[in-house]
Amino acid sequence: MAKLLKLRRxxxxxxxxxxxxxxxxxxxxxxxxxxxxxxxxAGGFPVMSASGGTFTGAxxxxxxxxxxDNDKLLIGTGxxxxxxxxxxxxxxxxxxxxxxxxxxxxxxxxxxxxxxxAIASFNVDGACELYHDNSxxxxxxxxxxxxxxxxx
Numbered sequence: 304m305a306k307l308l309k310l311r312r313x314x315x316x317x318x319x320x321x322x323x324x325x326x327x328x329x330x331x332x333x334x335x336x337x338x339x340x341x342x343x344x345a346g347g348f349p350v351m352s353a354s355g356g357t358f359t360g361a362x363x364x365x366x367x368x369x370x371x372d373n374d375k376l377l378i379g380t381g382x383x384x385x386x387x388x389x390x391x392x393x394x395x396x397x398x399x400x401x402x403x404x405x406x407x408x409x410x411x412x413x414x415x416x417x418x419x420x421a422i423a424s425f426n427v428d429g430a431c432e433l434y435h436d437n438s439x440x441x442x443x444x445x446x447x448x449x450x451x452x453x454x455x
Contacts, residue, residue: 310337319346 313321315333323329323340331338331349336356340347350356370376370387378384383399397403405411413422421439424432433441442449 321345321347323347 311323311327311329312332313329315331318329318331318338321329322343322345323338325340325342327340327342327347329338329340329347330336334349334352335354336349336352338347338349351358368376372388372390375382375385375387378386379399381399383397383401384403385394385396385398387394395403407427409427411425413424414420415422415437420437421432421434423434424430426432431443432439438451440451
């Protein structure tokens with residue numbers, strides 16, 4: 304047997320003067336959002352609607368954030384940093400006034416998707432290493448560089 308859940312409904316104006324019971328959920332019919340009440344704050348706290356929303360404070364996910372092709376993770380006031388998959392390529396784009404910086408106190412590594420196959424390694428206060436087919440071909444040292452193979 305199907306169960307039916309009915310929620311109190313009202314306009315944004317009606318919500319602004321309404322203080323719902325603690326834990327009560329209502330529907331703002333103007334914004335098409337759910338509103339959670341705490342028993343003391345007039346208007347309650349709107350939650351995200353299907354068309355988007357704004358959060359104040361930290362947001363915690365206990366599972367994946369699943370973005371589809373061409374859905375972008377936009378970071379910065381002017382959307383300066385974009386991370387997305389365009390259907391063919393994965394892209395990290397810095398389009399603001401600053402630089403794209405990878406910062407580590409240890410090591411920054413680039414690897415092939417199959418684990419353990421190195422492409423490049425950058426060690427703090429140490430060597431920078433470049434690989435071809437998982438074989439180190441170029442390495443900086445304290446007194447210069449070391450090359451394995453031909454140098455043209």
